[in-house]
Every structure is written in structure tokens, then in C-alpha cells.
Amino acid sequence: MATPTDFLVLGGGIIGLAVARELRRRHPDQQVTLVEKESSVGQHASGRNSGVLHAGFYYSADSLKARFCRDGNKALREYILSRKLSLNPCGKLVVARSAADLPQLDELQRRAIRNGVALESVTAAEARTIEPRVKTFERALWSPNTATADPAQVIAAFREDAEREGIQVRTGSPYLGRTQGQPGVVRTGAGEFAPGYVVNCAGLYADRVALDFGFSQNYRILPFKGLYLYSDEPAGAFRTNIYPVPDLRNPFLGVHFTVTVDGHAKIGPTAIPAFWREQYTGFDRFQAAEFAEIVWRDLGLFVSAGFDFRRLAVEELRKYSRAHLVKLAGELATNVDLAHYHHWGKPGIRAQLMQIHTRKLEMDFVLEGDAKSLHVLNAVSPAWTCSLPFAAHVCDRIAELTA
Numbered sequence: 001m002a003t004p005t006d007f008l009v010l011g012g013g014i015i016g017l018a019v020a021r022e023l024r025r026r027h028p029d030q031q032v033t034l035v036e037k038e039s040s041v042g043q044h045a046s047g048r049n050s051g052v053l054h055a056g057f058y059y060s061a062d063s064l065k066a067r068f069c070r071d072g073n074k075a076l077r078e079y080i081l082s083r084k085l086s087l088n089p090c091g092k093l094v095v096a097r098s099a100a101d102l103p104q105l106d107e108l109q110r111r112a113i114r115n116g117v118a119l120e121s122v123t124a125a126e127a128r129t130i131e132p133r134v135k136t137f138e139r140a141l142w143s144p145n146t147a148t149a150d151p152a153q154v155i156a157a158f159r160e161d162a163e164r165e166g167i168q169v170r171t172g173s174p175y176l177g178r179t180q181g182q183p184g185v186v187r188t189g190a191g192e193f194a195p196g197y198v199v200n201c202a203g204l205y206a207d208r209v210a211l212d213f214g215f216s217q218n219y220r221i222l223p224f225k226g227l228y229l230y231s232d233e234p235a236g237a238f239r240t241n242i243y244p245v246p247d248l249r250n251p252f253l254g255v256h257f258t259v260t261v262d263g264h265a266k267i268g269p270t271a272i273p274a275f276w277r278e279q280y281t282g283f284d285r286f287q288a289a290e291f292a293e294i295v296w297r298d299l300g301l302f303v304s305a306g307f308d309f310r311r312l313a314v315e316e317l318r319k320y321s322r323a324h325l326v327k328l329a330g331e332l333a334t335n336v337d338l339a340h341y342h343h344w345g346k347p348g349i350r351a352q353l354m355q356i357h358t359r360k361l362e363m364d365f366v367l368e369g370d371a372k373s374l375h376v377l378n379a380v381s382p383a384w385t386c387s388l389p390f391a392a393h394v395c396d397r398i399a400e401l402t403a
Contacts, residue, residue: 006027007032010035011206013047020199035173044349047152069386102137131242146241222354225279226271231340241259272316278349353380374397374398
């Protein structure tokens, strides 16, 4: 017999846990159950991301990301400090590599003003007082509210809080589908559940789950692999994060320096097209059906895409080369030596949503749902930073759909 629960959350990443906790806060007398297919929470994007708390100046003011990133930076920072977790308030410099980048610096400054985000224009000399090794053409942007934290610490704290608050967290329990003839019954590795409401936060498989409920008809997840290359220089070799001016037409920020929570530096990430959803290393977790579908979609993007996919794919594949990645990083800082970069970090996979008819990558959060279920189809970077206000938004949407 199916176990009743008022809310069933699918997926134990940062978004799933944040949504479960917000549901519990709003409905203290109702049962919230979260199921996660892995043996512990945060095993995919949430535990493999850069750990950067973004400030919120990259995104256009009409986007959900702009609002949630600004508010999420403050909320997550306060949470980390309240739980006495590690935080490195190192800030970020966004640099120009040539005169061609200066108009984009100006656009980022305008976005920061519209989004209510602190961002200061500094001269090249002023930038070097912040980070002596930085390279920039004429000027740069300084983000004092960017910071880094430890994703594993944060996700573990979220789980501890969730369980203390009375949420049932079931790990090792994959979503297996809906029972035929019983539309209200969901099958999982932890048994069958009869939920009052289902919230799909399944990340790389969010579109697959959504299809079972009649959603995501126009969308599919396209995975991109992110890799960081770590420096063996001592902690403090870099004082702050250094980012290039991004191409605002696509959702990737380019190769940059990240100062980790313990003060070490890494360069990356890549955004290499992956050929199945969990293609972390070698043929690990290989799925033939996923391989065929994703290769077919990638070929379609080579022919006709809403952005220059061919150039992006070729450039990203070159980043498998340590020498090439270090060369790109060397455009942003002085004394960047290949001899210091040998260790690749744990790969991550970005669950990037694509509109299958326009072949366009979705830049903002995407939700679909009805009175019985809600599906978080696109929650890519900076979803980690945005997690707390985004969870409130998800719950607001559930309240609207069930009113």
C-alpha cells in the first residue's frame, strides 16, 4: 500500500532540500518527504559546483536570476555564518582583455545598478591594489559581495536542518515512475507514495520526470561537463576571484580564477558538451539511449542553433588540454605557469535546458506545473546562490496553482 505524504519532493540537491524546508515552514502540520536516488544528498551539481556566491550583476533586470541572485547572496551568506560554516569573502574582479571588452563592462555596470547590486568601476592600477597579479585593459569591475563557500558543508547543513525540522529524507531511492491506473501514486526506490503534491527537483532528469506528468513537452536537458584545474601554489597566491567579461549571449562565464574557501586557486570551468547525462569520467554511468538522443540533438545544434554552438563546442573541447586552459587563464593574471596546474577537480555536469523547437538554451529559471505537481526544469548557475529565495518562489507558485 502506498505511503501517504502531503508533499513529495524528488531530488536531494540544494534546490530540492531548500524547497522541502520552505514547504515545511509554510505547512508545519503537513508531512514533507524528499527522495534522492543517490546514497547521500548533493552528489551531482549541488556538491560539484564552484562554491561561488554570485552577487547578481550578470543578469538582465527582468530575469528571475537577477532578483534571486541578489537576495540569495545575502540569505545564503547569513545562513552560512549562522551555522558557523566556512566562508571566504574574497570578492571578484571582472577584467577587460582589450578595448573590445569595455562596452560589455559598461553593460554589466548598468545591470548592477538596475538590479540593486554593489559593483564598482576601478582603474587598472586600483584593480592591482585589490589583486596584484591581475591583468586588465584600462579598467575593471570590483564586486565586493562575491564570496566562496564549501558546497559540501552547505548541503550537509541543509540536510541536518531538514531532518531536524521533521522532513523525511530518503536516500538511495530513485524515482521509478507513476503507477498505471493510479495517477496519484509515485513509485520510488523507497516504495510507493500517494502524495498530495509532487515537486520535481530532479536536476539532470527533471525533464524525464516532467514528461511522466505531461510537462516539458517543448524542453529537454542538454548536459555540459564542467572541469576545474587546481593550482598547487600556496593559499593566498591569489586574493580574489578574477573573471573575464562574459559573452552575454550564452549562459557560460568563460575560464576564470576562483579562490576556494581555503584560499587556494583553481581555473575553469569548461562547458564541454557531454554525451550522456552523468558522463563524469570515462564510460561511467553510460546510457546508450541517452547517448543516441543527445548526440542527435548536438548534431542538430551544429546545423541550426539559436547561438554559435559549433564555435562553442570546438572551443570547449580544446579545454581538455591543460596547456590551453592555462593559456586562457594567463590572459587574466601574471605569472600563470603550467607547472603549477596538474590536478583536475571532480567533474560536474550542468543540467542545461534547451527549447527543442528553437534550439535555444534557456538562460533563466523555468517552471511548469498544475494543481498536482510542479517541475523545476531549469535551475542552472547561479542556482546554488539563489536557492533560498528561489525555493520561496517555487512555494509561492505551488500556492497559486493549488488555490
